[in-house]
Amino acid sequence: MYRTKRLETLLSEAEKFARIMDDRNEMREELVSLAEKLGLLKPEIKELPDFCETVRRIAGKNQAFALSLVANAMSHFSLQLSKTELDLGLSGFALTEPGSGSDIRKVSTRFENGKLWGVKTLITNAELAENFAVLAKSGDKYLLCFVERDEVLVRKLNVSAFRGCGIGVVKLRGARAEEVVEDGVKVASSVLNHSRPAFSSVALGIAERCLEIAVNYAKRRKVFGKTVFDLQKLKLAECYAEIEALRSVIEKASKNPDPKNSAVCKLLAARTVKHVADCSVQVLAGHGLVKGCYVERAYRDAKAFDVGEGTTEIMKLILSKYL
Numbered sequence: 001m002y003r004t005k006r007l008e009t010l011l012s013e014a015e016k017f018a019r020i021m022d023d024r025n026e027m028r029e030e031l032v033s034l035a036e037k038l039g040l041l042k043p044e045i046k047e048l049p050d051f052c053e054t055v056r057r058i059a060g061k062n063q064a065f066a067l068s069l070v071a072n073a074m075s076h077f078s079l080q081l082s083k084t085e086l087d088l089g090l091s092g093f094a095l096t097e098p099g100s101g102s103d104i105r106k107v108s109t110r111f112e113n114g115k116l117w118g119v120k121t122l123i124t125n126a127e128l129a130e131n132f133a134v135l136a137k138s139g140d141k142y143l144l145c146f147v148e149r150d151e152v153l154v155r156k157l158n159v160s161a162f163r164g165c166g167i168g169v170v171k172l173r174g175a176r177a178e179e180v181v182e183d184g185v186k187v188a189s190s191v192l193n194h195s196r197p198a199f200s201s202v203a204l205g206i207a208e209r210c211l212e213i214a215v216n217y218a219k220r221r222k223v224f225g226k227t228v229f230d231l232q233k234l235k236l237a238e239c240y241a242e243i244e245a246l247r248s249v250i251e252k253a254s255k256n257p258d259p260k261n262s263a264v265c266k267l268l269a270a271r272t273v274k275h276v277a278d279c280s281v282q283v284l285a286g287h288g289l290v291k292g293c294y295v296e297r298a299y300r301d302a303k304a305f306d307v308g309e310g311t312t313e314i315m316k317l318i319l320s321k322y323l
């Protein structure tokens, strides 16, 4: 669906802006517009494998933009999973609060008389989102509420990973909610099962690009009369195997995004991208630590896969239930 000529344009524009987005910690509106024209801002759950493949390709050019698309997809998935009709633009999916992250049932945001009160933090797309899906409590019920950007206050965070995807704090001081979905925790958990393969595809795209850069560099660079490739090819071969394994588990999870498959791919995605980014920087050595190059950004971004969309510990907790 997304494999059109326009996607090629999006990929080259995404690559062009990657460095400046990282430098300035700022999303580019041109990229959001291009993604909208491609239908990438309204992904369908039934096309999850195709969406995963597309964000994988984008991540190889621009990691932060790929993450922005995955975060946006979460709100759209929540509508489809709850059979709710709503016209969303670029959106943020707001679960995390200053006082609650992994334990989403501990949210303290309240929904009372059609208004939301609370603070959400670390929200991807906060900078440019037109709307937010917000997990809140009303009495002892959990709800997913949709709010327009004009109703909230946003403060961007100066993050070290995924700079440019507009991660920020969203303050809800009496924000009017447009539409409310019951069973908020159930819907949010199901959204995460569907978004984890996509998030893992971002890791896959990053790992692939890092390996490509490292192999090319290693084959050209000579030390002590040999190429770095001759000296370090075994390490790079190991990365290759890890990437192929990750590709398989993502393929499985994107076709069947149940809690187990999604946790497996997210756990392995974090491990793989951290190791591959680390090896790639090591191969490029000093040159891999210069700001502005892809592997340097990737090295910073890789750690975020241990945290975002449920931490590595939470993935292990999910998987321990299947033992």
Ligand SMILES: Cc1cc2nc3c(=O)[nH]c(=O)nc-3n(C[C@H](O)[C@H](O)[C@H](O)COP(=O)(O)OP(=O)(O)OC[C@H]3O[C@@H](n4cnc5c(N)ncnc54)[C@H](O)[C@@H]3O)c2cc1C
Residues within 6 Å of the ligand: 071, 092, 093, 094, 095, 096, 100, 101, 102, 103, 121, 122, 123, 124, 125, 161, 162, 167, 304, 307, 308, 309, 310, 311, 312, 313, 314, 317
């Ligand atoms: C790049 C990025 C983008 C993000 N985008 C969004 C977004 O769009 N929307 C959103 O809502 N959030 C977003 N987040 C926030 C992310 O979802 C949370 O950081 C994450 O869920 C963890 O929550 P926390 O940071 O509050 O850590 P905590 O939940 O406080 O955890 C602290 C530590 O305790 C560990 N821990 C927690 N429970 C257990 C347990 N039972 N057993 C063992 N260890 C445990 C954790 O693994 C972690 O190591 C983003 C984060 C990142 C890094």
